Amino acid sequence: MAVLLYIGILALLSLAVWTIYGVIYRLYLSPIAKFPGPKLAALTLWYEFYYNIVLNGQYVFEIKKMHEKYEQLRLPGADELFQGPIVRINPWELHIDDLDYYxxxxxxxxxxxxxxxxFVAGGGSPGSVFETIPHDLHRLRRSAINHFFSNRSITAIEPMIKAKVSQLSDIFHAHMISKKPVNLRVAFSALTLDIISDYCYGESFGALKNEKLAMEWYYMLEAVMAKAPLFMHFPWLLKVMSLLPDSIAGPVLRHHRNSRNKVGRVLRYEDTDSARQDTVFHTIRDSDLPPEEKKLNRLADEGNILIGAGSETTAQTLAxxxxxxxxxxxxxxxxxxxxxxxxxxxxxxxLEKLPFLSGCVTEALRIGSVAAIRLPRTSPTEDLKFKKWTIPAGTPTSMTNIYIHHSPVVFPSPLKFDPTRWMQSKSDPxxxxxxxxxPFSKGSRACVGMNLAYAELYLTTALLIKRFDFQLFETTARDVKIHRVNFVTEMAPDSKGVRVRVLGDREG
Known part of the structure; x- marks a missing residue:
């Protein structure tokens, strides 16, 4: 009994010593200990947990407050001019708020x-291009899908995109006759989901043909995006969830299993009679990529991200x-x-040559800033220089596009929807x-689906605005105001979305 007591005491003492050492290291010995920021944030990830999990997606706003605070607070021995633009937001990560460092x-x-x-653990898809960490492996994986999302390739699938918009138009015409309002978030989610699923697998999920299915997918993908911060803090949750049967699987697990099923059919040649064979995953299957890059687990992860990111972000921007x-x-x-x-x-x-339409699309991407989550990067082999600061190699450092998109310095009256600001910008380069x-980030890891998003935004807007007369239904600016940011921006919990009545169809 005494031995067990001594072992217990020793274990507690060891834990106490380890905790004290951890506190001292993070606050005073860490390579980024010199950077300004809240001591509690430097000490523990529970600080971020509180704002992102307990308060639900509020850390993006708290980080902005940190920058504002340290712009005005002069630290002992520090140059006041260089405080606020860079802050330490957790034990390992720095955040920069600067217009010219992006x-x-x-x-x-x-x-x-x-x-x-x-950070990337939040998506639960480590085999995807989006979550690939090493630089060289990312280049290999991205090279396998880059050409699918080139301007030329997206132009080639315009007939498919237009066909999906035509299906959506039939839905709007039916709502005009029934006089029932339409939730544009759900309608546009069905559209973009059917486009990206058709492009990935050769057959769409059918959300435009089945209203119940459209609602299921809308709520499923909304939940997938909202759960990302939780999985960052507890990545093991996904492994536990994977043991659950289909009957009680949550939306994240259902999405992952659907991707695995779809990719599995492609890899096993089970869809040769029902689907086109020139899609993203069919071509990867038949490519000369190394065998390990064509395994089911890896490609199912790719499917998770392509379907999720390829539908929700554009749908919300359209709304x-x-x-x-x-x-x-x-x-x-x-x-x-x-x-x-x-x-x-x-x-x-x-359509891209139309100045006002282009201004409208660009302004919606700016003001909506749907992918407003911060995007940490590391420079693995070289220190980064930011003003007078030296950021040690390997330090996760992030920026947030919404801070720039909504900056009154760059965009006067930043919350005003003003397409003409972009027309003036083009006339004065x-x-x-x-x-x-x-909106699509920049650099070697910018959004691979940018051209597809643009094609959907231009074609959908032009074809629908030309044909239908809409009227907002019980919808106000509050229904598009950014209330929280998990993976994408989200509106207030009680918002019913952007709803409209279809008043007329100019084609009959």
Whole structure:
């Protein structure tokens, strides 16, 4: 009995010593101990846990407050000018709020940038391009899908995109007849989901044909995005959840199992009679990638991210865009007149040349900033220089695009939807705003699906605005105001989304 008591006391003493050493190291000995920031944030991840899990997606706003605080607080022995733009936000990570440093942190392929393992664990898909950490492995994996999302490849699938928009138009026409309001978040989610699933697997999930299925997928993907911070803190939860039977599987697990099933059918050649064989995963299957890069687990992870990120972000941006257009009827008139001037078939290439439509799309991406989560990067072999600071090699360092997108310094009246600001910017390149436009991030790890998103935004907006007359239904600016940020921006919990009535169909 005495032996067990001594062992217990020794264990407690060891734990106490280890804890004290950890506190001293993190506060005073860590390579980033000199950087300003709350001591509690430097000490423990529970600080971030409180804001992101307990308060639900509020850490992005707390980080902004840190910058504001340390811009005004002069630390002993420090140059006041260089405090606020960089803060320590957890024991290992720094955050920068600066208008001109983005291109350095999110550099192109000439400089190595890797991801932060703790952070990317939130997606639960380590085999995906998005969550790949090493620079060289990321290049290999991305090279396998890059050409699918090139301008040329996306232009080639315009007929498929238009066909899906036509299906959505049939839904809007039916709602016009029934006089039932439409939730644009759900409708656009069904559209983008069917487009990306068709492109990935050769057959769509059918959300545009089944309203119940559309609602299920909308809530499923919304839950997947919302749970990302939880899995960052507790990555083992996904492994525990994977043991659950289908009957009680939650939305995240259902999404992952669906990807595994779809990719598995492709790898086993089980869909040769029902699906096209020239899609993302069919081509990867038949490529000369190393065998380990074509295993089911790896490609199922890729499917998780492509479906999730490839549908929700664009759908939410479309909903934001339509809200602001419908709130400003004069913009609808101007946009419709501009689209009506397009000669021949409406194509993405023609639409991109329309100045007001381009301004509307760009402004929706800016003001909506759907992918507003911070994106940590590390420079694995070289120190980074930021003003007078030296950031040690390997230190996770992040920036947040919404701080730049909503900066009154760059964008006067930043919360005002003003498409003309981009038209003025193009006419005055010397003072252009494009440098500060970051919805898809930048550098070697910028969003691979950018061209697909643009094609969907341009074609959907033009085709629907040209054909239908909409009216907002019990929807206000509060329904598009950013309330929290988990993986993507989210609105207030009691928001019912951007809802509209379809008043008329100009094609009958």
């Amino acid at each position: 291109d350095e942190l999110y550099a192109g392929s000439g400089k190595k940038r890797e991801k932060y393992p703790w 934001v865009l339509f809200f602001y257009l419908l709130e400003n009827p004069e913009m609808i008139t101007r946009l419709r007149d501009e689209i009506s001037g397009v000669e021949g078939d409406i194509t993405w290439g023609k 010397e003072h252009g705003l494009e440098k500060y436009f970051l």
